[in-house]
Amino acid sequence: MSIIFELADIIKDCEVKAYSLLEKVSKTPISNEIVQRSLNDKNVDNLLYHGDNIDAILDLIVRGFKGKIDLIYIDPPFFTMANYNNRVELNYLGEKKIIEYKAYTDTYKGGFREYIEMVTIRLFLMKELLSDKGSIYVHIDFRTVHYIKIIMDYIFGLDNFLNEVIWSYKSGGTSKKHYSRKHDNILVYSKTKNYIFNPQKEKSYNRGFKPYKFKGVMEYQDDIGWYTLVNLKDVWQIDMVGRTSRERLGYDTQKPESLLERIILTSTNEDSIVADFFSGSGTTIAVAEKNNRRWIGADCGNSSILTIMKRMGKIKSKPFEKISLMNKPSIxxxxxxxxxxxxxxxxxxxxxxxxxxxxxxxxxxxxxxxxxxxxxxxxxxxxxxxxxxxxxxxxxxxxxxxxxxxxxxxxxxxxxxxxxxxxxxxxxxxxxxxxxxxxxxxxxxxxx
Ligand SMILES: C[S@@+](CC[C@H](N)C(=O)[O-])C[C@H]1O[C@@H](n2cnc3c(N)ncnc32)[C@H](O)[C@@H]1O
CATH class of the missing domain: 2.60.40 (Immunoglobulin-like)
Known part of the structure; x- marks a missing residue:
C-alpha cells in the first residue's frame, strides 16, 4: 500500500485538478437569487445534498458559500476495503423479515492511490469554503491517518494543526495477533490563527478520588468520587453507538451524537454554519440542528439520505432544502x-x-x-x-x-x-x- 514516493506528486496533481474545477465554476455566473436565498433566507437555513460531495462543494461555491463555513467535520470511508450495509425490517404475512442492502462501498479498483486522491482533491476544495474563523475535523483511523496528516499539513499548513484527537471506545472483538484496535483519529486544523475555540469541560478525578481542598479550586463529587472540571483533553472516551443504543439507526459507521456535540460546541458559535460532506446517517447535521447551528449535509448514498430525512423529521428540524445532484431516473x-x-x-x-x-x-x-x-x-x-x-x-x-x-x-x-x-x-x-x-x-x- 505504500505510496510514500508518489505522495508529493499525488498532492500536486490533486491541487491542480481542484483549482481547475474552481476556475471552471468561477466562470459560472452567480445567480443573485440563489445566493440571497441560500445565505439569507431564514426560512431555508439548511441544505442537504444528495450526490457526490465534489459537486455539492462546487455548487456551494457558486451559491456564494466560499469562506462562509465555520466548521467542516468529515468522516470519510476509512479504506477498509469493505462494503457497508443498511438493514431493513419488513413485516410479511405476520413474519418479520430482515433485508440487508448496500449502503456504500469503501473499495477502490485503483487501490490506495485512488482512495488518497479521492480524499485529497476534496480537502483542497473544502478549504475554499472554510471561513477565516473556521476549522476542519477529519475523522479517520490507523489505516490512513499518517498519510492524511501529511496531506493536511500541506493543504492547511503545519502551523494550523491543532490536535490529533483520539476517540477511544469499547466495541466487540479482540485480537490475539496485535493490540485490539479501539480508537479512531480525528485531525483538527484551523484555517487561520483567529479560529473559534470555546473550550469544553470534562471531569478529572482526583488521585484516590478524595478531595484535594486546594485553595480557589472548585471540587465536585459524584458516585465515583471527587473531581475537578478541566478543559477537554485530546483523548476522548465516548461509547460507540452500540446495538442497544437508543441513538442507533441501523446505519453502519454511525457516530455518537456526544462526539459531534463536543466538536460543534467547541468550534462554532450559534450563528455558525456547520458542514459534513460525508454525512452518512446525519449525526453532524442532527447535532448542529439541536444546537441551533445552520448546517449543510451531503452524501451520495440513497440509504444515507433516507436515514437523514427520517432523522430530521423525528427531531422536527427547521425547513431545509434537499438538492439532488443524482440525475438518475426514478425506479x-x-x-x-x-x-x-x-x-x-x-x-x-x-x-x-x-x-x-x-x-x-x-x-x-x-x-x-x-x-x-x-x-x-x-x-x-x-x-x-x-x-x-x-x-x-x-x-x-x-x-x-x-x-x-x-x-x-x-x-x-x-x-x-x-x-x-x-x-x-x-x-x-x-x-x-x-x-x-x-x-x-x-x-x-x-x-x-
Ligand atoms: C463513514 S460514513 C459517515 C458516517 C457518519 N459520520 C455518521 O455518523 O453516520 C461515510 C459516508 O460517506 C459517503 N460517501 C462516500 N463517498 C462519498 C462522496 N464522494 N460523496 C458523498 N458522500 C460520500 C458514504 O455514502 C457514507 O455514508
Missing part, C-alpha cells in the same frame, strides 16, 4: 387515488390525499437476488409497506414541507389517506416518497 411509481381540496376560510385550505398503490421496477432494484421474490410478493399484496418516508412539498420549493410521515422503529405503514392545511393555494403539490431501499420517487399533482 418507483406512486399511484394516487385522489387529491381534493376544501376551502375552510380565506387563508385556510384543507388538502386531502388518498394513495392507491406503489410500484418499484424490480429489475433496477439494487438488492440481493435472494430477496427479489419476497419484495415482488410484498409489492403485490402490501406495496405501501415498502414506502419508508413520504412528504408533500409545495409549489417548486422542496423546503416547504406541508406534510410528512415516516415509519419509525416499530411503526406500522405510513398513512395512505391523509390531509393537511395550507394557507394559500398553489397550482401543484409535490409528493416525495422514499422507499425502504432509499430510492426516491416524486409525483407532481395539480390541484388547481
Amino acid at each position: 418507483g411509481t406512486i399511484r394516487i387515488r385522489s387529491v381534493s381540496y376544501e376551502i375552510l376560510s380565506n387563508n385556510e385550505y384543507k388538502i386531502k390525499v388518498k394513495l392507491d398503490d406503489f410500484h418499484i421496477n424490480l429489475e433496477q432494484l439494487n438488492i440481493n437476488k435472494k430477496d427479489i421474490e419476497l419484495i415482488s410478493n410484498i409489492l403485490e399484496n402490501d406495496s405501501i409497506s415498502l414506502i419508508d418516508y413520504i412528504n408533500v412539498s409545495f409549489g417548486n420549493n422542496t423546503a416547504i414541507i406541508v406534510y410528512e410521515d415516516f415509519k419509525d422503529k416499530d411503526a406500522s405503514n405510513i398513512q395512505t389517506d391523509f390531509d393537511f392545511i395550507i394557507d394559500s393555494l398553489e397550482e401543484k403539490i409535490c409528493i416525495n416518497i422514499i422507499d425502504v431501499f432509499g430510492n426516491a420517487t416524486q409525483e407532481d399533482i395539480k390541484i388547481l
Whole structure:
C-alpha cells in the first residue's frame, strides 16, 4: 500500500485538478437569487445534498458559500476495503423479515492511490469554503491517518494543526495477533490563527478520588468520587453507538451524537454554519440542528439520505432544502387515488390525499437476488409497506414541507389517506416518497 514516493506528486496533481474545477465554476455566473436565498433566507437555513460531495462543494461555491463555513467535520470511508450495509425490517404475512442492502462501498479498483486522491482533491476544495474563523475535523483511523496528516499539513499548513484527537471506545472483538484496535483519529486544523475555540469541560478525578481542598479550586463529587472540571483533553472516551443504543439507526459507521456535540460546541458559535460532506446517517447535521447551528449535509448514498430525512423529521428540524445532484431516473411509481381540496376560510385550505398503490421496477432494484421474490410478493399484496418516508412539498420549493410521515422503529405503514392545511393555494403539490431501499420517487399533482 505504500505510496510514500508518489505522495508529493499525488498532492500536486490533486491541487491542480481542484483549482481547475474552481476556475471552471468561477466562470459560472452567480445567480443573485440563489445566493440571497441560500445565505439569507431564514426560512431555508439548511441544505442537504444528495450526490457526490465534489459537486455539492462546487455548487456551494457558486451559491456564494466560499469562506462562509465555520466548521467542516468529515468522516470519510476509512479504506477498509469493505462494503457497508443498511438493514431493513419488513413485516410479511405476520413474519418479520430482515433485508440487508448496500449502503456504500469503501473499495477502490485503483487501490490506495485512488482512495488518497479521492480524499485529497476534496480537502483542497473544502478549504475554499472554510471561513477565516473556521476549522476542519477529519475523522479517520490507523489505516490512513499518517498519510492524511501529511496531506493536511500541506493543504492547511503545519502551523494550523491543532490536535490529533483520539476517540477511544469499547466495541466487540479482540485480537490475539496485535493490540485490539479501539480508537479512531480525528485531525483538527484551523484555517487561520483567529479560529473559534470555546473550550469544553470534562471531569478529572482526583488521585484516590478524595478531595484535594486546594485553595480557589472548585471540587465536585459524584458516585465515583471527587473531581475537578478541566478543559477537554485530546483523548476522548465516548461509547460507540452500540446495538442497544437508543441513538442507533441501523446505519453502519454511525457516530455518537456526544462526539459531534463536543466538536460543534467547541468550534462554532450559534450563528455558525456547520458542514459534513460525508454525512452518512446525519449525526453532524442532527447535532448542529439541536444546537441551533445552520448546517449543510451531503452524501451520495440513497440509504444515507433516507436515514437523514427520517432523522430530521423525528427531531422536527427547521425547513431545509434537499438538492439532488443524482440525475438518475426514478425506479418507483406512486399511484394516487385522489387529491381534493376544501376551502375552510380565506387563508385556510384543507388538502386531502388518498394513495392507491406503489410500484418499484424490480429489475433496477439494487438488492440481493435472494430477496427479489419476497419484495415482488410484498409489492403485490402490501406495496405501501415498502414506502419508508413520504412528504408533500409545495409549489417548486422542496423546503416547504406541508406534510410528512415516516415509519419509525416499530411503526406500522405510513398513512395512505391523509390531509393537511395550507394557507394559500398553489397550482401543484409535490409528493416525495422514499422507499425502504432509499430510492426516491416524486409525483407532481395539480390541484388547481
Ligand atoms: C463513514 S460514513 C459517515 C458516517 C457518519 N459520520 C455518521 O455518523 O453516520 C461515510 C459516508 O460517506 C459517503 N460517501 C462516500 N463517498 C462519498 C462522496 N464522494 N460523496 C458523498 N458522500 C460520500 C458514504 O455514502 C457514507 O455514508
